[in-house]
Amino acid sequence: MFDGIQRRVVSIWFPRLASDRYLRACPIEAPFALTLKQNNANRIYCLNQAATDQGLERGMSYSDARAFCPSLQSSQAKPEQDARFLNILRRWATRYCPWVGLEGEDGLILDVTGSTHLFGGEEALVADLRARLGKAGLGAQIGLADTRGAAWALAHFGEGIAPTGDMLSALKSLPIAALRLPDDTSVALQRLGLRKVGDLADTPRAPFARRFGRDPLMRLDQALGKQPEEITPLAEPPHYGVRITLPEPIGLLSDVMSGTERLLTQLCAKLKSQEMGARQLCVTLRRVDQGHQQVELRLARPLRDAQRILPLFERGMTEIDAGFGIDQLRLEATQVEPLPVQQISHVIGKDKNKLDDLVTRLGTRIGLENITRLLPADSHIPERSFITSPVAYSEPDSSWPHTHPRPVCLFPPEAIAASGNQPPERFRWRRMSLALGRATGPERIAPEWWFSDDNWRAGVRDYWRVETTQGRRLWMFYTPQDPGWYVQGEFA
Amino acid sequence: MMRAALPFFPLSKGRTHEVCGAGAYGFAFSLAAHLGENFLWIRETWEPTQLNPNGITAFLDPSKILLGHTKDQLESLAVAEEALRSGALPLVVIALSKPIGLTEGRRLQLAARDGKSVGLAIIPEGMGSNAAETRWQCRPAFSPHASPYDSTLNRWELIKNKSGTLGVWHVRWDTASRRLDLVSASGE
Numbered sequence: 067m068f069d070g071i072q073r074r075v076v077s078i079w080f081p082r083l084a085s086d087r088y089l090r091a092c093p094i095e096a097p098f099a100l101t102l103k104q105n106n107a108n109r110i111y112c113l114n115q116a117a118t119d120q121g122l123e124r125g126m127s128y129s130d131a132r133a134f135c136p137s138l139q140s141s142q143a144k145p146e147q148d149a150r151f152l153n154i155l156r157r158w159a160t161r162y163c164p165w166v167g168l169e170g171e172d173g174l175i176l177d178v179t180g181s182t183h184l185f186g187g188e189e190a191l192v193a194d195l196r197a198r199l200g201k202a203g204l205g206a207q208i209g210l211a212d213t214r215g216a217a218w219a220l221a222h223f224g225e226g227i228a229p230t231g232d233m234l235s236a237l238k239s240l241p242i243a244a245l246r247l248p249d250d251t252s253v254a255l256q257r258l259g260l261r262k263v264g265d266l267a268d269t270p271r272a273p274f275a276r277r278f279g280r281d282p283l284m285r286l287d288q289a290l291g292k293q294p295e296e297i298t299p300l301a302e303p304p305h306y307g308v309r310i311t312l313p314e315p316i317g318l319l320s321d322v323m324s325g326t327e328r329l330l331t332q333l334c335a336k337l338k339s340q341e342m343g344a345r346q347l348c349v350t351l352r353r354v355d356q357g358h359q360q361v362e363l364r365l366a367r368p369l370r371d372a373q374r375i376l377p378l379f380e381r382g383m384t385e386i387d388a389g390f391g392i393d394q395l396r397l398e399a400t401q402v403e404p405l406p407v408q409q410i411s412h413v414i415g416k417d418k419n420k421l422d423d424l425v426t427r428l429g430t431r432i433g434l435e436n437i438t439r440l441l442p443a444d445s446h447i448p449e450r451s452f453i454t455s456p457v458a459y460s461e462p463d464s465s466w467p468h469t470h471p472r473p474v475c476l477f478p479p480e481a482i483a484a485s486g487n488q489p490p491e492r493f494r495w496r497r498m499s500l501a502l503g504r505a506t507g508p509e510r511i512a513p514e515w516w517f518s519d520d521n522w523r524a525g526v527r528d529y530w531r532v533e534t535t536q537g538r539r540l541w542m543f544y545t546p547q548d549p550g551w552y553v554q555g556e557f558a
Numbered sequence: 559m560m561r562a563a564l565p566f567f568p569l570s571k572g573r574t575h576e577v578c579g580a581g582a583y584g585f586a587f588s589l590a591a592h593l594g595e596n597f598l599w600i601r602e603t604w605e606p607t608q609l610n611p612n613g614i615t616a617f618l619d620p621s622k623i624l625l626g627h628t629k630d631q632l633e634s635l636a637v638a639e640e641a642l643r644s645g646a647l648p649l650v651v652i653a654l655s656k657p658i659g660l661t662e663g664r665r666l667q668l669a670a671r672d673g674k675s676v677g678l679a680i681i682p683e684g685m686g687s688n689a690a691e692t693r694w695q696c697r698p699a700f701s702p703h704a705s706p707y708d709s710t711l712n713r714w715e716l717i718k719n720k721s722g723t724l725g726v727w728h729v730r731w732d733t734a735s736r737r738l739d740l741v742s743a744s745g746e
Binding site: 427457462 | 580581583584587596603606607608609610611612613614615616617619620621622623624625626627628629633636637640641644645646647697698699700702706707709710711713731
């Protein structure tokens, strides 16, 4: 540490985070518990003070709890939403200092070194924290000390502010569990008579380490500041959203477009600094009557060029009803993809960009999934020998296999009246009478037994190229296992 | 067999053309192969007939095809107009199932003129639009003496031409060299 600046850490523990979060939305005075299904039994996950007063506790089975306290109200716990809520609190806590990390599932850790004076001292900071959390309906226990371990101990056992320097005297009288030890270790220590942190500090270290390993001593050293322990602030994910609020409402298309252009320029600068490209953009227009309208744009390629994106918005903007005017524009890149900076070249460029923009524009009309390209697939079955994949999300592939001549178009097999394993001399297809000129084949294609395909229930197929004297060349097949003739394609 | 310059390809740029008959797909692919770049093929989703890229390899690389699937003909026309006007693609093929009016046909012509690209409408027989620059009727013909591995002999008849004369040609696609050959009527 620097001379004269002592590290100070705040630990906040939310003893009832889950139920507090739930009760913020619908306050209940009566005993209340959140239940979670664990090992096939509904157990109490979190409960409020009134329920604790009734003698209920965490981990109790829900049916027992209801027997104890018939008036218990309950709801389902949602741990993932609690985690999200804790993350929101973490973000909020950066108002006190930039270094805020998560402490387990129900706590925060703040490194407030050098920022306490901004709030009028340590007592004032803690009071401010407590007041704001209390106002938000969250019960919190707060500890402030020189180290992370000591702050945690204070938050969980005792609350308060430890004076700078001497951590041992602040922690001495706290129970041994305050050292963040696993339950079985702390029980074992208590059986030996080491009930307080002070007892452990007085114990000879070497024999103790032989019996319990180094972990309890490491925790003690961390709490007392003899061993460093870092606080990891979570990185804030970059937010790709910008907005503009207007003093006077606007309604003309050209005004909205120029507002959007301003936002786009800002957003693209941000995207460029992160080497990202927008794949999906959304403009939200707020009207003076508090209504919202959105224009979505999905791009065929990740982009961060404001001049290219802006014209693509035109079609969506014309459909907006401005009503009495629009007074706020908000632009957000809802989906981004990495787009590294590239060397600009005069060789490739214009045409490719024009094509991508066209795909984007057509995508706003018929949907980006409906513009596809054909890609080869590994199958002998004619209708499965290729796949169609959206142009926006695939690259062209020219590795087409060399096969026997294949028709240029395929349709679902159309039955014709014929018999025998040789192509019929005369047949009717699509109300045309056709006569056989020449037939080439057969080419036998067996079904893929590892797929169950209803169209191939009839077994193997013998494919023939049939040239009719009328000119048309058809791709017909005969199914020897279930005799019948079908037309499946036509050659060009 | 003569390897002369083709009297009709490429079709005039900045215009839309029409093709009908059983050989229409072959005509479209020959034209696309002649232009040699990416092209857009617009079809309606309900149509059961789908392109088979393994057969198209005889004409061109199927990765050059962009397929646009639309829900009805109105959407097809809108997509075709937008694609023609952008000029990003030299060819836009649109498969039509119903006749289009003079207005729609004219709009496609204007869009093609703005984008300097070629539009080709595959139409059901006898349902052409007056706005089309040329209309082709393509019929496959049987040639008993040809080798079975030759591609189909086609009779391409120009049945409408706004700026020239009509005519009939017999053509055969050469799979190996991927080019169109003019042949005599007997297909030899």
